Amino acid sequence: MTDLPVPxxxxxxRSLSEYVAILLVLALVVSSLAATAPALDxxxxxxxxxxxxxxxxxxxxxxxxxxxxxxxxKLLETLQMAVAGCFLGLLLAIPFAILATDxxxxxxxxxxxxxxxxxxxxxxxxxVWAIIFIIIVxxxxxxxxxxxMVDKIGFAGRFFAEAMEETDPGPQDAMRAxxxxxxxxxxxxxxxxxxxxxxxxxxFALEKSVRGxxxxxxxxxxxxxxxxxxxxxxFNYDEALAIILMMLVLVIAVEQGSGWIRRKLI
Amino acid sequence: MNAHLAPANALSGSTKxxxxxxxxxxxxxxxxxxxxxGLDFALAPGQSTALIGAxxxxxxxxxxxxxxxxxxxxxxIEMLGRDxxxxxxxxxxxxxxxxxxxWQRHNLVPRLSVLSNVIHGVQSRxxxxxxxxxxxxxAEVRAEAMLCLDRVGxxxxxxxxxxxxxxxxxxxxxxxxxxxxxxxxxxxDEPDASLDPQTGEEVMALLLSLVREKGLSLLMISHRLEHTxxxxxxxxxLAQGRIALDLPTAxxxxxxxxxxxxxxxxx
Numbered sequence: 001m002t003d004l005p006v007p008x009x010x011x012x013x014r015s016l017s018e019y020v021a022i023l024l025v026l027a028l029v030v031s032s033l034a035a036t037a038p039a040l041d042x043x044x045x046x047x048x049x050x051x052x053x054x055x056x057x058x059x060x061x062x063x064x065x066x067x068x069x070x071x072x073x074k075l076l077e078t079l080q081m082a083v084a085g086c087f088l089g090l091l092l093a094i095p096f097a098i099l100a101t102d103x104x105x106x107x108x109x110x111x112x113x114x115x116x117x118x119x120x121x122x123x124x125x126x127x128v129w130a131i132i133f134i135i136i137v138x139x140x141x142x143x144x145x146x147x148x149m150v151d152k153i154g155f156a157g158r159f160f161a162e163a164m165e166e167t168d169p170g171p172q173d174a175m176r177a178x179x180x181x182x183x184x185x186x187x188x189x190x191x192x193x194x195x196x197x198x199x200x201x202x203x204f205a206l207e208k209s210v211r212g213x214x215x216x217x218x219x220x221x222x223x224x225x226x227x228x229x230x231x232x233x234x235f236n237y238d239e240a241l242a243i244i245l246m247m248l249v250l251v252i253a254v255e256q257g258s259g260w261i262r263r264k265l266i
Numbered sequence: 267m268n269a270h271l272a273p274a275n276a277l278s279g280s281t282k283x284x285x286x287x288x289x290x291x292x293x294x295x296x297x298x299x300x301x302x303x304g305l306d307f308a309l310a311p312g313q314s315t316a317l318i319g320a321x322x323x324x325x326x327x328x329x330x331x332x333x334x335x336x337x338x339x340x341x342x343i344e345m346l347g348r349d350x351x352x353x354x355x356x357x358x359x360x361x362x363x364x365x366x367x368x369w370q371r372h373n374l375v376p377r378l379s380v381l382s383n384v385i386h387g388v389q390s391r392x393x394x395x396x397x398x399x400x401x402x403x404x405a406e407v408r409a410e411a412m413l414c415l416d417r418v419g420x421x422x423x424x425x426x427x428x429x430x431x432x433x434x435x436x437x438x439x440x441x442x443x444x445x446x447x448x449x450x451x452x453x454x455d456e457p458d459a460s461l462d463p464q465t466g467e468e469v470m471a472l473l474l475s476l477v478r479e480k481g482l483s484l485l486m487i488s489h490r491l492e493h494t495x496x497x498x499x500x501x502x503x504l505a506q507g508r509i510a511l512d513l514p515t516a517x518x519x520x521x522x523x524x525x526x527x528x529x530x531x532x533x
Contacts, residue, residue, distance in 0.1 A: 174373035174440075177335060178447055179363035180389035180397075188386055188398040192377045 056237050063245055064238035071227060075246055077141055078223035079254075081216070082209035085145040089152025089209075090202050096153055097160035103172065104164060104186060118161070121154030126212050130221035141222030148209050148216070156205050163197035164190055199265050203258035210254045214247050285344075286311045286451060286483045287332070292341030294327055294507075301327045303507040305341065309500075314477055314484040316494040316515070319504035320527060325487045328504065329453050332485075333362050346450055363390030366449030368473065368486075370456040372440035376429035380420060380439050383428050384411040387446025414442040418472060434465030441473060452477060454486035458493055466490065470497045491523050 014022075038046075050057045098104045099114035129147035137143050171189040180188070191198075217225020224243060231240040285308035292305035301324045309315055319325050330336040332343060334350060343350040348361050374383045381400040388407050389397045396402055400411070415421045418438040423431065428439055437457060444452065454473060458466030470488075474497045477484045488494050494501060494515070501518050503511025503526050511526055 170369065170371055170373035171375045173335060174367070174369060174443075175386065175389065177333060177362055177365070177367045178387060178390050178443075179359040179361075180386070181359070181393050184389045184393060184397060187395075188378075188382075188389070189375050192375050195377060 059235075059237040060241040062238065063242040064236070065242050067239065068242070068246075071224070071243055071246060074224045074227050075250055078213045078217070078225075078247075079210065079250060081141045081144045081223050082148060082206065082213040085148025085213070086152050086202075086206050086209040088145070089149040090156050090205060092149065093153045093156035093160055096157040097164060098186060100157065100161040101164045103169060104182075104190070106182075114157075115161075118154055118157040121150050122158060123154070126151040126216065127219055130216045130219050134220055139220045139222075144213055144216040144221035144223055147221055148213060151212065152205050152209065155208065156201050159201040160194070160198060163194040163201070167193040196265070200262060203262050207251070207255055207258055210251055214251075284311075285309055286346055287485070288342075288344040289332075290342040290344075292328075292331065292343065293339050294324070294331055294336065295339045301507055302331065302338070305507070305509060307502060307509050307512065309483060309485060311483050312477075312481050313499045314474055314486065314497060315500045315502060316498035317485060317487045317502050317504060318489075318494055318511070318523065318526070323504045324507045325504055326455055329367075329455050329485070329487065332453065333365050333367070334358060363447060364450045366444035366447050366452045368437070368440055368444055368452065368454040368457040370459045372436045374428045374436055374439055374443070376427075378428060379424065380415065380426050380428050380431070381408070381411055381424040383439055384414055384442045384446050387411075387414075387443040390447045411442070411446055414445040415439075417445060417476070418442045432465075434461050434469060437461060437465075437469050438472065441469070441476070445476065450482060452482055452484045452486075454484065454488075456487050456489060458488060458490055466493065473497070491520050491527075494518075494523065495520060 049055050052058065096114050096118055099106075099110050100118055102111065105111035105114065126147050129150045130143055133143035133146040137146065167190055171193070172185055175185040175189045213223050214225050214228070217223040217227070218229050220226065224247060228240060228243045228247075231237070231243060287309040289305055289307050292302055293300065294302040305328070317325050317328070327336060331338045332345060332350065334353075338351065341351075346361070346364055348357075350358075350361065353361055375386070379400060382398075385397060385400050385403050385407060388403070388411075392407065396404055396407065400408060403411070412421055412424065415424055418441050420431075420435060420438055420442065423435065428436060431439065437460075441457075452473070457473060458470050461469060470493050473484070473486070476482070486498070488497075495518060498515045500514055501511065501523070502509055503523075505511075505526075
């Protein structure tokens with residue numbers, strides 16, 4: 001009778017540095033929870049207040065749709081801000097992405113600069129961009145459009161660059177060998193290969209813009225967010241719920257629409 | 267010593283018409299590793315020359331050096347009367363337009379139509395959106411592209427997506443795109459490598475018939491000895507980055523070429 005093969009150890013041996021790294025991560029998680037997470041008693045008291053007869057949740061029902069017409073116009077403005085900002089952002093993300101791509105960038109300095117700008121646009125939250133653009137162009141939807149545009153350059157610029165980086169270099173080499181210009185090579189061989197990825201990223205960017213544009217009004221950058229803030233400030237919780245439900249319908253409609261387009265195009 | 271392994275006569279094959287390609291003392295080094303070393307040879311116009319050698323002998327690197335897709339480290343290349351290494355970027359583009367390349371992998375743009383891919387060949391002499399997609403191309407460019415497709419027997423597949431075609435058909439589209447360039451010289455990097463024997467034979471026959479029909483010059487890499495013997499006028503063998511074999515195809519035989527490969531793979 002032959003010996004049965006011995007199964008391997010359940011866990012592989014780890015080095016001391018790996019144990020130290022695991023301990024550090026655990027310490028970070030525990031200390032973060034201890035420093036910032038709400039105390040359970042406080043949380044339970046807050047939830048009880050929420051459900052009390054005079055609490056916010058009870059006052060929200062039934063939602064007040066009496067201002068449905070002006071709210072609908074504001075919702076349309078929110079959608080328009082999202083579409084305009086997203087369109088401009090996606091358009092400008094393309095040159096930034098080309099300059100940030102290894103194979104397409106004309107010079108390493110340009111590439112690093114473009115990557116730096118994209119990273120900066122992506123890192124700073126859109127609410128902060130909105131505040132900056134309110135200072136530049138004043139209160140209103142224009143500041144919101146600019147904030148969405150910059151945020152989308154950061155978001156789409158990164159994904160566009162990654163998509164172009166991952167394309168098969170063969171067709172690009174063939175175009176260069178034909179004697180095609182740099183622009184000709186990019187448009188006729190890189191863009192068609194990236195079309196599915198570009199489409200998916202653009203639709204996600206639009207969904208993100210619609211969700212984001214609703215919040216921009218909280219700092220005065222136009223859209224439905226202004227009405228939502230006013231409703232909360234005046235304790236009109238039933239109207240606030242109506243606004244939230246209408247925003248939900250808009251976001252779901254955009255998500256369904258973009259999902260349909262994605263299925264059709266990709 | 268086997269005649270096929272005899273030292274190469276660098277300029278054998280050149281004619282009184284004057285060579286279309288003269289390579290002198292060409293070298294290419296990658297990270298201190300010498301891929302090509304002191305390469306000298308000349309090609310006569312209207313000839314089909316096969317470049318053979320074991321994997322890693324520098325064949326593809328040589329082809330790319332000839333049109334500076336890879337920059338040579340040393341040496342001189344005179345091709346179609348131009349000093350290739352001295353060309354400024356704009357002149358290099360114009361020069362490359364005269365050299366058609368058929369790649370081992372056809373390197374077509376997968377999501378585009380057959381016709382758009384063929385029209386890309388016109389980017390050698392036409393820039394801007396008119397040369398990017400078939401829908402934007404002028405009528406005369408579309409007509410010429412259809413003629414090129416007809417020449418390779420694929421005019422009826424013009425609107426099909428190129429990635430819906432078989433490997434052999436895609437290689438034919440690549441040849442049509444190369445024809446659209448109106449090249450004076452053709453470089454072919456194993457055009458038969460990814461094809462089944464019969465399709466490979468058909469593609470090679472098509473390529474050679476075009477070369478003969480238009481009086482072009484062809485430098486092709488092939489690992490298939492039967493294709494080397496059937497479709498070339500002259501054979502150059504590359505070993506350790508040097509020309510180690512140079513003879514008219516009429517003087518070559520399969521056994522001798524096989525011995526050359528075996529010798530190089532063993533060394």
